[in-house]
Amino acid sequence: MNSRAFTQKMSLIIPPYERNNMNIFKQLMLSLTLALASMNAAQAATAVTLYKSPTCGCCEKYVEYLRENGFAVKAVNESDMDAVKKRYGVSHIASCHTALIDGYVVEGHVPVNAIRKLLKEKPALTGISAPGMPMNSPGMGEMKKGTLTIYAVPKDGKAPYVFSVE
Incomplete structure (x- = not known):
């Protein structure tokens, strides 16, 4: 017996109200499965290992900033x-x-927008950097959009170049 014939026989045996309940149950189960899968994907934070001086206060603020933006940071x-x-x-x-x-290596107070760009584009780089300790960067003070230059660090030892302006 093929599946079509089986389905037709079952539709004669199972009353219509039961068939509707089964469809609703299947839809609920599918919705629940999709919801759980998307929750697991959303909860999977990007792992970060951050090396810092034990006495640096701005580094602690940057760790907090990364965590607040969904990164799992090991300081x-x-x-x-x-x-x-x-x-x-x-x-x-x-x-x-x-x-x-x-x-990738992320050096300094790099905003999460630049990190996400790096992780999305996956360029052939050693990493990115916000050199020095710019006052308008995360962990250092109030960010002012369009004032922080992030540099790309090439793998081949060539000079850094502008990766983004945040």
């Missing part, structure tokens, strides 16, 4: 930040903390 106190920057190839464009995010 690591490091006494020799120069060695960290050298290890990850950002000593020439340094700031106070160094983060590792999805295979």
